Amino acid sequence: MSEASYDVIVLGGGAGGVPASIRAAQLGGRVAIVESDQLGGLCMNRACVPFGHMMAASNILGSLALGKEMGLDIPDVKKDFVALMKRQNELISFMRQGVKSQLNKKKVEILQGKGKILGKGKLEVNGKTYSYKNLILASGAKWMRPDFPGSDAEGVITTDELLAREKLPKRILLYGNSPWLISIAQFLQRYGSAVTLAVQDKDLLAAESKVIRSRLTAALKNQGITVWTGAEMAGVKKEKDGLHCSLKVKDRQEALVVESVLGIRRGAALEGLGLENAGYNKSGDYIPVNNRMETGLDGVYAIGDVASPESRHYSHQSSSGGIVAAENAMGQRSTYDPKNLCRVLFTRPQVACIGLTSKEAKEAGYDVVEGAAPFSMNPLGMILTQTEGIVEVVADRKYGEVLGIHFIGECASEMAGLGVFALQMEATLEDLARAAFPHPTLNESLADAARECLGRSIFLP
Amino acid sequence: MATKIIMPQGGQHVEEGRVVKWLKAEGDTVKKGEPVCEVETEKVVLEVESPADGVLLKIVVPAGEKVAVFATIGIVGAAGEQVDLSKFGPEEKEEKGVDISEIRKRLAAKEAGGEAGVKASGRAKKLAAEKGIDLAAIQGTGPGGRIVEEDVLRAAEEMAKAPDEVMVGKVRISPVAKRMAEDKGLDVASIQGTGPMGRIMKEDVLRAIEEKGKKKEPVPGALKQVKETIPIRGVRQVIFDRMHQSLQQSAQLTLTMEVNAGELGRFRKTLVDSLKDQGIRISYNAILVKIIARALEEHPKMNSSVVKDEIWLWESVNVGVAVDAEQGLIVPVVRDANKKDLIAIQKDIDDKVERAKSKKLVPDDLQGGTFTLTGLGFLDIEAFTPILNPPEVGILGVGKIIEKPVVENGQITVGQRMSLSLTFDHRIIDGADGARFLKTLKSYIETPYLLQAGKRI
Numbered sequence: 001m002s003e004a005s006y007d008v009i010v011l012g013g014g015a016g017g018v019p020a021s022i023r024a025a026q027l028g029g030r031v032a033i034v035e036s037d038q039l040g041g042l043c044m045n046r047a048c049v050p051f052g053h054m055m056a057a058s059n060i061l062g063s064l065a066l067g068k069e070m071g072l073d074i075p076d077v078k079k080d081f082v083a084l085m086k087r088q089n090e091l092i093s094f095m096r097q098g099v100k101s102q103l104n105k106k107k108v109e110i111l112q113g114k115g116k117i118l119g120k121g122k123l124e125v126n127g128k129t130y131s132y133k134n135l136i137l138a139s140g141a142k143w144m145r146p147d148f149p150g151s152d153a154e155g156v157i158t159t160d161e162l163l164a165r166e167k168l169p170k171r172i173l174l175y176g177n178s179p180w181l182i183s184i185a186q187f188l189q190r191y192g193s194a195v196t197l198a199v200q201d202k203d204l205l206a207a208e209s210k211v212i213r214s215r216l217t218a219a220l221k222n223q224g225i226t227v228w229t230g231a232e233m234a235g236v237k238k239e240k241d242g243l244h245c246s247l248k249v250k251d252r253q254e255a256l257v258v259e260s261v262l263g264i265r266r267g268a269a270l271e272g273l274g275l276e277n278a279g280y281n282k283s284g285d286y287i288p289v290n291n292r293m294e295t296g297l298d299g300v301y302a303i304g305d306v307a308s309p310e311s312r313h314y315s316h317q318s319s320s321g322g323i324v325a326a327e328n329a330m331g332q333r334s335t336y337d338p339k340n341l342c343r344v345l346f347t348r349p350q351v352a353c354i355g356l357t358s359k360e361a362k363e364a365g366y367d368v369v370e371g372a373a374p375f376s377m378n379p380l381g382m383i384l385t386q387t388e389g390i391v392e393v394v395a396d397r398k399y400g401e402v403l404g405i406h407f408i409g410e411c412a413s414e415m416a417g418l419g420v421f422a423l424q425m426e427a428t429l430e431d432l433a434r435a436a437f438p439h440p441t442l443n444e445s446l447a448d449a450a451r452e453c454l455g456r457s458i459f460l461p
Numbered sequence: 462m463a464t465k466i467i468m469p470q471g472g473q474h475v476e477e478g479r480v481v482k483w484l485k486a487e488g489d490t491v492k493k494g495e496p497v498c499e500v501e502t503e504k505v506v507l508e509v510e511s512p513a514d515g516v517l518l519k520i521v522v523p524a525g526e527k528v529a530v531f532a533t534i535g536i537v538g539a540a541g542e543q544v545d546l547s548k549f550g551p552e553e554k555e556e557k558g559v560d561i562s563e564i565r566k567r568l569a570a571k572e573a574g575g576e577a578g579v580k581a582s583g584r585a586k587k588l589a590a591e592k593g594i595d596l597a598a599i600q601g602t603g604p605g606g607r608i609v610e611e612d613v614l615r616a617a618e619e620m621a622k623a624p625d626e627v628m629v630g631k632v633r634i635s636p637v638a639k640r641m642a643e644d645k646g647l648d649v650a651s652i653q654g655t656g657p658m659g660r661i662m663k664e665d666v667l668r669a670i671e672e673k674g675k676k677k678e679p680v681p682g683a684l685k686q687v688k689e690t691i692p693i694r695g696v697r698q699v700i701f702d703r704m705h706q707s708l709q710q711s712a713q714l715t716l717t718m719e720v721n722a723g724e725l726g727r728f729r730k731t732l733v734d735s736l737k738d739q740g741i742r743i744s745y746n747a748i749l750v751k752i753i754a755r756a757l758e759e760h761p762k763m764n765s766s767v768v769k770d771e772i773w774l775w776e777s778v779n780v781g782v783a784v785d786a787e788q789g790l791i792v793p794v795v796r797d798a799n800k801k802d803l804i805a806i807q808k809d810i811d812d813k814v815e816r817a818k819s820k821k822l823v824p825d826d827l828q829g830g831t832f833t834l835t836g837l838g839f840l841d842i843e844a845f846t847p848i849l850n851p852p853e854v855g856i857l858g859v860g861k862i863i864e865k866p867v868v869e870n871g872q873i874t875v876g877q878r879m880s881l882s883l884t885f886d887h888r889i890i891d892g893a894d895g896a897r898f899l900k901t902l903k904s905y906i907e908t909p910y911l912l913q914a915g916k917r918i
Contacts, residue, residue, distance in 0.1 A: 335655070399644070401637040401663070426635035426663050 014041015016304030016318030017138035141305035150236030352416030371452030463538035
């Protein structure tokens with residue numbers, strides 16, 4: 001039996017693998033993509049898209065208060081979770097179909113099944129052997145149960161189980177450090193659950209600037225979510241009336257009874273890939289790569305979540321890294337710059353941060369200038385009652401290099417694109433300060449924050 | 462009628478000049494031809510004369526500032542006349558000798574709005590897009606000038622061969638990288654970009670700075686107190702660049718030979734005495750210029766330049782004479798020295814030195830040399846190693862004439878001795894050729910009357 005041979009085999013059909021396979025095919029390669037579950041991966045099927053959809057619904061609910069101020073009083077809001085899930089599943093299956101037809105159109109072969117490396121240049125899928133010149137590992141991440149006493153009790157669920165429910169829990173504890181928990185907490189609260197969010201770090205989004213952290217925490221608390229930081233789960237016990245949870249929160253003990261505990265963390269999906277057969281013997285939570293996405297093994301690249309620590313699990317990192325890996329596999333010389341990764345949270349207010357915080361910039365040795373422009377001083381911000389929103393700009397004094405841009409507030413995730421672009425292009429404060437952003441938009445605050453760094457803010461008092 | 466005073470070009474390829482000082486203040490009466498200010502270009506210091514009779518109405522460029530050549534630096538007009546400064550913008554500089562490639566011409570035409578005219582086949586369009594080539598840059602050979610696949614392939618090949626040519630004046634660089642490079646005085650054209658499309662990013666500049674730093678000497682200020690810093694510019698800048706360029710671009714060898722200058726001294730004395738009533742004093746320099754000119758005629762390779770991969774022998778024999786002037790070294794050129802007699806040569810040198818002192822030298826006085834004579838005898842230097850004045854390939858250094866014992870035919874006598882130091886470009890002139898040239902010089906110096914005999918070949 002002659003085995004099929006490929007220029008590039010991509011292991012994993014998710015947010016990173018799909019663009020990687022298409023790019024390699026565009027460059028003339030014979031390409032196959034291996035997927036054991038559903039095309040689109042975690043992102044499309046069980047994370048970004050479903051939660052993005054749920055957040056979009058919850059954001060509409062969040063707009064009702066503003067609507068009321070504007071005279072749109074909608075007294076009886078019916079929240080039909082089942083209808084929401086039905087629309088969501090239809091949407092996802094439509095998108096999945098789109099991915100499939102894209103792959104077909106770009107002449108990428110889809111191999112359904114679990115791929116396992118047999119040896120150098122050999123891969124097995126469903127008992128059949130395929131040979132490759134280049135392998136791109138894109139097996140992604142998986143949701144994992146957190147490790148605490150009683151985590152195997154009935155009622156301790158993962159996000160997959162949450163998505164499969166027909167009815168939302170009345171009382172729920174969300175426990176862990178994943179930023180996803182913040183989004184999910186807000187959705188559940190808006191849909192009527194009583195939510196306690198307990199994070200292990202000393203603050204929500206502990207790595208972000210103080211302004212972002214405090215504004216986000218205040219907003220969530222205002223919305224009725226109980227937020228515990230510096231929390232550690234002592235144990236969960238199933239009783240008649242529900243799950244009894246005891247936690248140590250900073251210096252005090254807390255106890256509460258809930259219907260469900262959602263505890264998540266994510267880890268790279270490394271098991272069963274047969275990495276050892278390719279000569280890969282490193283241990284660790286993920287596969288480290290260089291800026292060309294090379295693993296150190298000849299012709300083997302790794303991208304996305306399988307090649308990143310949990311704090312950098314973002315689909316936009318997977319897709320840009322995927323394109324770079326594919327280009328390198330096809331003989332080009334491409335690099336990916338991880339410093340411009342946008343850390344985004346689709347809560348309301350949204351959070352989107354790019355580049356360094358001022359603390360990080362100072363530690364890196366920059367002579368730092370900072371500027372901020374609250375949306376409450378921005379015309380559209382005032383229209384939308386954006387009291388929570390602000391944009392911060394961190395820059396180097398000498399050359400005006402923009403080192404970091406942090407948004408919290410309405411449209412933050414959209415404006416973040418400008419920030420990504422500015423950092424990628426190595427923009428200076430002068431470039432931002434002179435950009436004629438359209439009026440009235442929240443973007444105008446970005447220009448003003450840059451001007452404030454230069455000591456010439458127009459709209460700040 | 463107001464008339465503008467412009468920054469003179471002061472030499473070929475000069476792009477900017479600095480106003481050194483204003484000799485007149487605003488409101489002062491000036492006469493046409495009267496000096497109003499002093500300017501310095503990278504080649505010379507010049508006095509700028511008033512273009513008209515009247516009053517200096519306005520000093521547009523104050524002393525110390527640099528402007529582009531042909532820019533308005535001041536305005537002369539009638540007393541009390543109102544001047545609209547906006548009418549005195551810089552004049553367009555005439556572009557000379559820039560070779561515009563076909564590709565750039567077509568790209569320029571596209572920028573001027575001619576894009577609609579580009580016709581290309583579907584396959585050619587697709588290929589051009591893949592290769593990132595602007596269709597406007599491609600010459601079509603299909604029917605009606607239509608661009609076909611083959612044209613794109615040819616253009617891709619051309620561009621790969623000469624990427625610099627196509628990219629002239631268009632360096633891709635990020636804003637931060639640009640600022641950083643400017644701050645550190647790096648030439649962006651010399652930096653290798655690693656960003657998209659070869660864009661120069663901050664990291665590339667940092668690497669270039671690091672590389673530059675490696676070559677650098679230790680920080681000059683360390684362990685030493687700085688008394689004063691003197692900017693290197695103007696005439697000093699030219700000498701600075703030329704001398705460095707000289708050593709970088711040629712292989713210099715210096716031969717020395719001691720000659721008997723007794724006869725030369727007597728020859729000169731006779732001339733000086735005989736011409737006293739004419740008001741002319743023939744210098745050693747003038748006689749040596751004449752001797753060099755004659756020797757160059759006899760050794761044409763010494764009167765040449767290297768142009769790309771060829772040696773160009775010059776028909777003209779133009780001898781530069783290094784003079785220690787107030788503003789530094791200047792080298793006035795005696796043109797066609799081989800065709801001039803000693804009086805003409807002397808007058809030429811005197812005139813130029815005089816004008817250098819009064820800052821009235823024009824760039825042409827200093828350009829076009831084919832060989833240089835330099836001497837430090839007046840400062841008691843006996844011998845030294847001159848450095849070529851590029852693109853010349855020879856320079857003669859002459860030492861002080863010294864009275865010293867000489868053994869001649871077994872007898873010790875008192876000799877008038879002078880050392881000759883000939884530096885030449887060893888890439889094109891062999892050591893023996895250099896020695897033969899020195900021997901010729903020696904024969905004329907020791908028997909200057911030979912100058913009367915005509916060329917010996």
